[in-house]
Amino acid sequence: QLQLVESGGGVVQSGGSLRLSCVASGFTLDYYVIAWFRQAPGKERAGVSCISGSDGKTYYADSVKGRFTISRDNAKNTVYLEMNNLKPEDTGVYYCAVRVTLSVEAMCLSSGEDLAPSNWGKGTLVTVSS
Secondary structure (H helix, E strand, O other): OOEEEEEOOEEEEOOOOEEEEEEEEOOOHHHOEEEEEEEOOOOOOEEEEEEEOOOOOEEEOOOOOOOEEEEEEOOOOEEEEEEOOOOHHHOEEEEEEEEOOOOHHHHHHOOOOOOOHHHEOOOEEEEEEO
16 A cells, blocks of 8 residues: 655744655655645645656756755655755645656646545645744
8 A cells, every 4th residue: 555654844944954754655666756745825736846766867846946855765765855945935735746657847747636645645844934
């Protein structure tokens, strides 16, 4: 049974850093594209960064380029999102999601609405204070 569990969220001041983790179980990352989505207060959920579990290709939304780094550890079946120089607009619930077949760019630009609930984690809250 596919399961994703996020952790690492918290409250941080503007300019600070956090590292989010997404631990996968019930499947191996090698055959999936893994995404971090963010839902900011009052806004639609949007892709922040995505990574291919097979070849490590990555994609970043323009708003986080140069500040966030996505990585994976296939041995640990875990995907990370290192977030530096955080800004108040980075505040939101961060979810990881997986899909078997899609490019990293397409995954991040999608809404993910067509994904089954089991393809999503429950999220972790990041709050950046100014």
